[in-house]
Amino acid sequence: MTDRMETKESHSRSALKEFLFGARAELPILLGVAPFGMIYGVLATAASISALNAQAMSSVVFAGSSQFMLVQLLELGTPAIMMILTGLVINLRHALYSASIAPYTRHLSTAWKLILSYLLTDEAYAVAIMRYRESNPVRHKHWYFLGAGLALWTCWQLSTAAGIFLGTQVPPEWGLDFTLALTFIALAVPAINDRPSLLSAVSAGGTALLAWNLPYKLGLIAAALVGIAVGIWSEKR
Amino acid sequence: MSGIWIVMLAVGLLTFATRLSFVLLLESWQPPEIIRCGLRYVPVAVLTAIFLPEMLISDGSLNFTLLNPRLIAGIVAILVAWKTKSALWTIALGMLVYALVNLL
Numbered sequence: 338m339t340d341r342m343e344t345k346e347s348h349s350r351s352a353l354k355e356f357l358f359g360a361r362a363e364l365p366i367l368l369g370v371a372p373f374g375m376i377y378g379v380l381a382t383a384a385s386i387s388a389l390n391a392q393a394m395s396s397v398v399f400a401g402s403s404q405f406m407l408v409q410l411l412e413l414g415t416p417a418i419m420m421i422l423t424g425l426v427i428n429l430r431h432a433l434y435s436a437s438i439a440p441y442t443r444h445l446s447t448a449w450k451l452i453l454s455y456l457l458t459d460e461a462y463a464v465a466i467m468r469y470r471e472s473n474p475v476r477h478k479h480w481y482f483l484g485a486g487l488a489l490w491t492c493w494q495l496s497t498a499a500g501i502f503l504g505t506q507v508p509p510e511w512g513l514d515f516t517l518a519l520t521f522i523a524l525a526v527p528a529i530n531d532r533p534s535l536l537s538a539v540s541a542g543g544t545a546l547l548a549w550n551l552p553y554k555l556g557l558i559a560a561a562l563v564g565i566a567v568g569i570w571s572e573k574r
Numbered sequence: 575m576s577g578i579w580i581v582m583l584a585v586g587l588l589t590f591a592t593r594l595s596f597v598l599l600l601e602s603w604q605p606p607e608i609i610r611c612g613l614r615y616v617p618v619a620v621l622t623a624i625f626l627p628e629m630l631i632s633d634g635s636l637n638f639t640l641l642n643p644r645l646i647a648g649i650v651a652i653l654v655a656w657k658t659k660s661a662l663w664t665i666a667l668g669m670l671v672y673a674l675v676n677l678l
């Protein structure tokens with residue numbers, strides 16, 4: 338009996354330890370995430386999205402690049418269906434993370450799977466998959482994932498709130514209208530690191546310019562498809 | 575319920591479904607190579623398709639002149655992002671140049 342209790346205690350202690358390790362491993366990444374959360378809050382406010390809606394988006398959507406994209410497309414007066422389609426296309430990459438992490442979460446309950454999937458952002462995936470790929474036989478790696486994911490989630494909510502507050506202090510004549518485009522440049526350009534990604538970016542950008550006048554912002558979807566096709570073609574060549 | 579909430583809920587649910595897909599349903603099916611390969615280019619393609627027209631189109635027409643503050647600030651930001659890989663420097667210097675050119 339004492340043995341069993343001891344085992345259970347050490348079990349929960351190592352779960353807590355994994356949780357804290359995961360949160361700690363996420364910390365350096367948060368330094369890069371927090372400014373984006375704040376910029377999102379400022380720009381959403383500048384785009385006259387209410388504080389409640391801007392904050393809600395950070396937990397309902399909980400995906401940086403599609404949140405920026407939604408703010409931009411709302412300002413351009415894009416039809417709802419095109420915003421939803423573009424959001425879907427941008428976030429499809431998460432299916433890759435899902436596929437990559439699935440073999441490690443197979444043994445977990447459905448509740449765990451739902452929670453960890455909600456937390457499966459680029460940054461939490463990057464930290465969790467490194468832990469899963471280590472060959473040591475720790476049994477509580479899902480707690481590590483949870484710690485990393487919750488650390489990121491908390492940081493995203495708090496930095497959004499800080500940004501919304503800052504946004505209400507910024508005079509409207511500052512003209513933050515171009516800052517979103519600069520944010521996209523900051524996200525996209527560092528990801529262009531080889532020939533296929535360069536050709537993908539150039540062809541998508543070119544298509545977007547040529548198709549600018551298409552109705553319902555169809556040019557954006559067309560540009561994305563051309564850019565993806567060119568990237569695949571260039572890589573396979 | 576306003577339009578923004580419909581969009582927000584739809585994008586949120588679709589994002590959640592995407593993240594959940596393999597974890598809950600398709601545990602043993604791995605996506606084919608062509609899909610993996612294609613998804614790698616999604617962020618770069620979509621983001622460029624959004625920011626390039628923002629730099630070049632003003633008042634509904636293409637503006638390639640060097641008097642276009644968005645074009646100049648955008649080019650500076652692209653160079654800064656490429657050299658430093660820092661989001662903060664990219665946005666800060668881009669905003670500074672945009673403000674300066676607008677003053678001219």
